[in-house]
Amino acid sequence: MNDLRKEFENYMQDRCVSSCETEEDTYEYPDYVEAINAELMPPVKSGVYISRWDLKMVGDAIDASIAMDSRARMYKMLMRSVHNKETMGQLLGAFSSLIDAKTEAYREMMENYPSSAPIFEDKIQKAERVKAYFDEVLNTYFPEE
Numbered sequence: 001m002n003d004l005r006k007e008f009e010n011y012m013q014d015r016c017v018s019s020c021e022t023e024e025d026t027y028e029y030p031d032y033v034e035a036i037n038a039e040l041m042p043p044v045k046s047g048v049y050i051s052r053w054d055l056k057m058v059g060d061a062i063d064a065s066i067a068m069d070s071r072a073r074m075y076k077m078l079m080r081s082v083h084n085k086e087t088m089g090q091l092l093g094a095f096s097s098l099i100d101a102k103t104e105a106y107r108e109m110m111e112n113y114p115s116s117a118p119i120f121e122d123k124i125q126k127a128e129r130v131k132a133y134f135d136e137v138l139n140t141y142f143p144e145e
Helices: 002-015 031-040 052-061 071-080 085-112 114-141
Strands: none
Touching (some): 031 114
C-alpha cells in the first residue's frame, strides 16, 4: 500500500497536478472603479442587491458583452468597457434605472404593508444617496474638458 502511495505522489509531481491556478487580474483599474464598487455593490450601503443578472443587463444597456461569472469579476469586466465620459454616463444611467426599478418594489411593499415602511424607507434613502453619488463620480473623475 505504501508503494502505491509513493507511486501516486511521484505521478502527481511529474504531472505538476496541483490545486487550481489562480488568475491574477493585472489590469490597472482607475480609482473610480473601486469608489463605485464600494458604494454600489454592498446592499448594506446601497439599499439594493445587484445580482449577476443585473450586471449582465446593465452591460447589455451599454453594449458591453460580459460573461456570467462572480459578481466582482463581472463588475470589473463591465468597468473595463468604460473609456470616456459618455460611456460612463450611460453606465451610471443604467445603474440608476436599475436602482429605480428595485426601489419601486420597496415602495409597493410600503403601500401594501405600512408597518414595514421604516425598513424600506431606509433602503430607499440609501439607494437615492448612491444615485446622487453617481453624479459626483461623473463630475470628479470625468471633468468637462
